[in-house]
Amino acid sequence: MDDTICAPATPPVHSPIAIIRISGPDSLRVTSSIFRLQGHTREFIPRYAYYGSIHDNNEEIDDCIVIYYKRPQSYTGEDMVEIFCHGNPIIVNKIMNCIIALNVRIAEPGEFTRRAFLHGKMDLTEAEAINHIIAARSEWEIATAIQQKHGSLKNAINDIKHNIIELKADIECAIDFVDDDIEIISFENAHQRMLAIIDKLQEILNRCRIGQHLSHGIDIAIVGKPNAGKSSFLNCMLNHERAIVSDTPGTTRDVIKESVSIKGMQCNLLDTAGIHEYADGIELLGVQRSYKLIDEVSLIIFIIDAVTGLTSDDEHIMKLMSNKPFIPVINKTDIATQESIAIIQDAIGQKGIVFSAKTGYGVPALEDAVYQFIRSQYVEYKNSFIADIRMIQLLEQSLEYAREALHHIAISSPHEIIASALQNVIDTIGAVTGEISVDDVLNSIFSRFCIGK
Numbered sequence: 476m477d478d479t480i481c482a483p484a485t486p487p488v489h490s491p492i493a494i495i496r497i498s499g500p501d502s503l504r505v506t507s508s509i510f511r512l513q514g515h516t517r518e519f520i521p522r523y524a525y526y527g528s529i530h531d532n533n534e535e536i537d538d539c540i541v542i543y544y545k546r547p548q549s550y551t552g553e554d555m556v557e558i559f560c561h562g563n564p565i566i567v568n569k570i571m572n573c574i575i576a577l578n579v580r581i582a583e584p585g586e587f588t589r590r591a592f593l594h595g596k597m598d599l600t601e602a603e604a605i606n607h608i609i610a611a612r613s614e615w616e617i618a619t620a621i622q623q624k625h626g627s628l629k630n631a632i633n634d635i636k637h638n639i640i641e642l643k644a645d646i647e648c649a650i651d652f653v654d655d656d657i658e659i660i661s662f663e664n665a666h667q668r669m670l671a672i673i674d675k676l677q678e679i680l681n682r683c684r685i686g687q688h689l690s691h692g693i694d695i696a697i698v699g700k701p702n703a704g705k706s707s708f709l710n711c712m713l714n715h716e717r718a719i720v721s722d723t724p725g726t727t728r729d730v731i732k733e734s735v736s737i738k739g740m741q742c743n744l745l746d747t748a749g750i751h752e753y754a755d756g757i758e759l760l761g762v763q764r765s766y767k768l769i770d771e772v773s774l775i776i777f778i779i780d781a782v783t784g785l786t787s788d789d790e791h792i793m794k795l796m797s798n799k800p801f802i803p804v805i806n807k808t809d810i811a812t813q814e815s816i817a818i819i820q821d822a823i824g825q826k827g828i829v830f831s832a833k834t835g836y837g838v839p840a841l842e843d844a845v846y847q848f849i850r851s852q853y854v855e856y857k858n859s860f861i862a863d864i865r866m867i868q869l870l871e872q873s874l875e876y877a878r879e880a881l882h883h884i885a886i887s888s889p890h891e892i893i894a895s896a897l898q899n900v901i902d903t904i905g906a907v908t909g910e911i912s913v914d915d916v917l918n919s920i921f922s923r924f925c926i927g928k
């Protein structure tokens with residue numbers, strides 16, 4: 476970690492501005508040797524923007540702004556410099572070459588954030604959150620990741636850890652002062668406190684699972700009989716002609732998946748083959764995929780053709796969906812009669828959404844319905860955490876250890892055994908925030924970041 480690294484922090488495209496980052500002990504020396512300050516300024520005051528030009532020997536490469544961050548008040552916690560040049564990849568390459576020639580190494584993906592973690596600027600939950608802020612595909616995920624960057628998950632975990640450490644200390648007291656006349660913790664008291672700890676752990680785990688689910692996006696299948704307008708519905712929601720639409724029933728054979736943001740939440744819409752009860756041949760293969768999706772997805776959008784009205788195929792589909800949440804969408808209402816719409820509404824016993832994939836009528840009502848579903852399913856979604864598999868597995872393991880500790884308390888095991896069970900919980904939960912971190916773990920976490928972050 477004593478070497479100095481550099482990387483472009485912006486993508487290699489033509490743009491008004493590009494940023495190059497340098498971090499490490501040589502940052503200032505390197506910058507001073509390639510950057511000529513304008514005017515009479517001689518040295519860099521930290522956090523001030525300086526205008527000047529970058530030179531390769533006597534060749535001027537570009538006009539730039541340079542900011543120096545003195546350690547530890549920088550992103551990585553080391554001395555850092557950011558160079559803002561014009562956003563042309565040729566310029567960026569030339570500047571990078573000048574810097575590298577001065578014994579600076581190109582950073583690996585995520586190396587700036589890794590250094591920030593190693594210098595104690597953030598824990599792993601916050602570091603992971605940064606990656607999510609960059610990669611998020613919905614407003615919800617960005618907002619949640621920002622909260623986490625500000626310590627929401629870290630604080631929740633530290634809270635629990637504090638409770639476990641206190642409990643362990645009380646139990647160790649019972650070991651140390653076993654012969655003294657000092658009041659020691661009762662098994663009832665320990666049992667109650669352990670139950671509360673397990674509750675909190677379970678809650679964090681649930682919130683992480685919700686977050687994981689939502690950041691992957693909610694899978695929503697668009698289901699209906701052939702020709703009902705499923706592909707037209709998908710295109711309407713995407714606002715472009717993604718799927719082939721035609722008046723020949725059986726147009727869609729394969730599942731087509733596209734993501735849209737509905738009220739800030741990522742939804743993965745899956746257009747399916749029209750379900751026909753007596754399908755055979757190739758049509759049957761497509762229909763079987765539709766059946767499978769009905770089982771797998773979180774929500775179904777059931778497209779009903781308002782012109783044909785409900786048919787035996789619709790009845791068949793409703794039977795298939797009987798245990799699943801679905802939103803009925805009465806499509807083609809631009810060409811259907813009021814009467815036929817009313818008959819469908821009566822028959823399905825709930826108000827279907829009056830829709831037209833052709834004109835876009837009903838999109839806001841549909842979005843409301845999807846959002847209501849997400850809110851009802853994931854009541855805690857605003858308080859969820861963005862967790863990856865590693866964190867979730869560690870939390871599951873902590874919960875298992877916590878239950879073991881509870882068991883030892885319940886059967887009044889020796890205090891030493893309870894204390895050691897509690898230490899297992901403390902160690903495992905500490906790994907979530909990165910208190911105990913092995914190089915391999917760090918490599919796998921930070922290699923998923925982009926270069927320059």
Ligand SMILES: Nc1nc2c(ncn2[C@@H]2O[C@H](COP(=O)(O)OP(=O)(O)OP(=O)(O)O)[C@@H](O)[C@H]2O)c(=O)[nH]1
Binds near residue numbers: 706747749809
């Ligand atoms: N007027 C009108 N026509 C529509 C509407 N939605 C779909 N259509 C027409 O209905 C026909 C079938 O539309 P598709 O979107 O291909 O239907 P589908 O359900 O995907 O059909 P399959 O893939 O064959 O199962 C096409 O001719 C569309 O133009 C609508 O809201 N209004």
Ligand SMILES: [Mg+2]
Binds near residue numbers: 706719720746
């Ligand atoms: Mg289709």
